[in-house]
Amino acid sequence: MTAVLTVDLAAFQRNLDVVRERVAPAELMLVVKDDAYAHGLEPIVTHAARHGVRWFGAFDVATGLRVRAIAGPDAGIFVWMVFGVEEARRAIDAALDLGVGDADTLEEVALAAEAAGRTARLHLKIDTGLHRNGVRPEQWPAFVERAAELAAAGVVEIIGVWSHIAEASDAEDDAARARYEAALRVVEARGQQRTLRHLAASAASFDRTGFRYDMVRVGAFCYGIRSAGGPGEDVLGVQPIATLDAPVLALGDEGVRIGIGSADGLPSVLGGRMSVGTPDGPRRMLRIDEMDCLVEPWPGAAVGQRVRIMGQGTSSPTDLAEAMGSIGEEIAVRVSPLVERRYR
Numbered sequence: 001m002t003a004v005l006t007v008d009l010a011a012f013q014r015n016l017d018v019v020r021e022r023v024a025p026a027e028l029m030l031v032v033k034d035d036a037y038a039h040g041l042e043p044i045v046t047h048a049a050r051h052g053v054r055w056f057g058a059f060d061v062a063t064g065l066r067v068r069a070i071a072g073p074d075a076g077i078f079v080w081m082v083f084g085v086e087e088a089r090r091a092i093d094a095a096l097d098l099g100v101g102d103a104d105t106l107e108e109v110a111l112a113a114e115a116a117g118r119t120a121r122l123h124l125k126i127d128t129g130l131h132r133n134g135v136r137p138e139q140w141p142a143f144v145e146r147a148a149e150l151a152a153a154g155v156v157e158i159i160g161v162w163s164h165i166a167e168a169s170d171a172e173d174d175a176a177r178a179r180y181e182a183a184l185r186v187v188e189a190r191g192q193q194r195t196l197r198h199l200a201a202s203a204a205s206f207d208r209t210g211f212r213y214d215m216v217r218v219g220a221f222c223y224g225i226r227s228a229g230g231p232g233e234d235v236l237g238v239q240p241i242a243t244l245d246a247p248v249l250a251l252g253d254e255g256v257r258i259g260i261g262s263a264d265g266l267p268s269v270l271g272g273r274m275s276v277g278t279p280d281g282p283r284r285m286l287r288i289d290e291m292d293c294l295v296e297p298w299p300g301a302a303v304g305q306r307v308r309i310m311g312q313g314t315s316s317p318t319d320l321a322e323a324m325g326s327i328g329e330e331i332a333v334r335v336s337p338l339v340e341r342r343y344r
């Protein structure tokens with residue numbers, strides 16, 4: 001009798017359809033970092049691959065290798081965190097596409113490709129203002145020059161040019177996009193005309209036509225997680241695909257004790273700031289302890305009944321995030337891996 005996270009794969013598919021229709025003709029890259037935002041990598045990738053998703057964004061090499069095993073040889077798999085020659089070699093052997101955002105990594109990947117006897121597939125990353133990683137504009141021409149040299153030698157292939165943007169304000173995003181365009185012109189001036197261009201994540205890919213280019217990297221909206229402070233699920237046409245339920249453990253004077261706590265990933269700061277769905281309608285969450293929590297009583301409350309903590313019919317991850325000044329992704333990925341996942 002514990003908490004359960006149930007993932008609705010039909011809802012996932014509807015979200016995928018909405019996102020793909022919206023961004024077409026740009027291609028969807030489904031971002032599956034953090035165990036597919038804690039929805040479970042294997043079922044999510046399996047389902048998406050079966051329903052026509054051709055690109056996956058996997059963040060690190062370990063995840064990329066898992067996606068390769070699940071999605072098969074034809075999937076495009078993009079990883080953008082590569083550490084050292086050894087890891088680059090494993091990625092190249094599995095035909096992962098590598099996002100490279102600094103000169104040292106470029107050299108490591110080249111060494112790994114030579115050792116593997118295979119051409120590494122690269123997406124060059126320009127820093128358009130986030131300063132997370134990515135080649136600074138002043139170093140970009142030399143970086144592109146070196147990548148082109150390695151490409152001419154058959155060591156690497158330049159597949160794409162990409163960046164990541166804040167999606168916090170249109171003005172900042174516009175400035176980032178101008179830097180991205182300048183970086184593209186440097187690559188095109190070298191005669192590299194047919195690179196895959198990708199810049200936008202969920203919010204910009206939905207709202208801003210000019211940011212879609214050839215491909216968009218979308219995680220949040222595919223899982224039905226809207227942007228905090230942004231348009232609602234009804235406007236976007238997506239819905240949260242996960243519901244989190246937990247059982248009634250005991251009835252007491254203080255309230256009804258429910259079997260989910262901060263150790264399961266429910267932030268204790270949400271005590272007093274959220275409600276849960278009970279068989280008698282919504283009730284206030286009074287307090288969240290480590291192993292359990294306390295909810296305002298309802299008539300007919302009984303041990304073993306289940307209440308809905310998050311998802312369809314009650315708060316979405318982003319609703320909860322907004323109650324604590326965070327973002328929906330954070331709430332979603334905090335659900336402990338020890339909480340049982342079910343799929344339907």
Ligand SMILES: *Cc1c(COP(=O)(O)O)cnc(C)c1O
Nearest residue numbers: 031164201202217218219220221
């Ligand atoms: C997480 C991530 C995305 C997806 O962002 P969402 O807002 O969840 O769609 C895209 N690109 C990069 C580089 C990321 O790290």
